[in-house]
Amino acid sequence: MTRLRGTWTAAAVTLFLLGACARTTAGAAAGDAAAPGASGNPPAPAGDALVLRVEHYGGFVGTNLRVGRIPDVSVYADGRVITQGPQIAIYPGPALPNLVVLQVTPERVTELARQATDAGVRSGAELGRPGVADATTTRVTAVTGGAKYTVDAYALSEAQSQDPALTPAQNAARTKLAGFVRELTDLSTAASAAKPEPYVAQKVAVLATPWVKPGNDLPKQPGPQAWPGPALPGDYVSPEVKQGCLTLTGAQAQTVLSAAAKANANTPWESGGQQWRVSFRPLLPDENGCNDLRTRQ
Template structure:
């Protein structure tokens, strides 16, 4: 599935690449998935696609993979959960290392405004690829392996189901225009939380959060807000975990 590692030497060996190569990192997955799962669930691989201009804070990563085999795939503000079998998890992580994701590197496209960016996190290693559609880095090809629609049924311990978070992040933006009703926010004041780019974050239990959309305005503390709801992922525990990195 993975093409020969074209950039095994330096980042400059990849077309358009730049930056300083870092030595390989110690990754949280060093043995079998079964042994790592026994030590408690932790994040082992994450992929995020963004644009070049920073938007509202708190956005969901496209793909998150955990040591238990749990894989979470985001589409807008909804998250779908899958479970990989241990052997399939080990195989996928091996392919990620073969694609160079075990070492931090940046593949640049020069001075490009508002460029698409593909980012991976694997342990302490961070990979950033600017304008991935024009790059030959193996990580660009590897992203196709993170599409559960391509996973064989034999690799799955369980198929698609809605992810059930323990907490919801309430992301409130003050002064945004809404064309629907103005309602009174029933939970913690929207303005008293953790500041993120373009929003203030508070946490709430899923059962207590009222249904909302961007057409509804909420009044809280004498001000009016629009609200986005975003589930916390298993490796996220506070609003500070949603800060851009």
């Protein structure tokens, strides 16, 4: 499939001319903005530069599921919007997640970046902590002026709209941020949206843990498959659950993705005389490998 790309226009360039201010996180001090590439990774090509992202972390999930979570939505400078498409309601599900990409105009990206500012991503608003246990934290990221700004909101979608543990100002700030998050995550379903197409990854991270036989009440599954890539499990990203990670690019990535398309989430893969359960995480345009996933748990 041809990768969707928008025309780079002056409207898109304005994204990088917006004034910079301190990076903020809810409950954290401002002033720690970091320019793209500060982690040692080379800067992304202009079209692959991340502008906006909504993702979740934390919550009551297993340690082995924290690394490799797919962001709810990622918006890039050339107008690509990458999100998760409909998921098949079967168990076990497909081995590969259903990622889709749609195209918006660079002007729309500029508008959304300004809306992020209005919604408090760069304001340093105190969002508080509502009285909800084991909820996820929503992180909204905006990249403008060569710097990255984030705001974290615990239990943004789980808490009451007027949570008694929060002040009126905190409730109002959370309502404004939640409205922006809904608009961003609903881009693919907007009436004016172009039809989403499958996202074709050029790189993939594979997360491997020792395979454990599922319960006997499940339908019979296909037998072990020969692993077509480099030896598993790779470098450990979660040593406590023996979860390793490998980054594959080029022909290796395409070979592994082709094999994964015929497998399900519980398929045992044989490598080095051992069976492994593998999660396949297509890498997004701004992601370089396992380290990006490790640092965003």
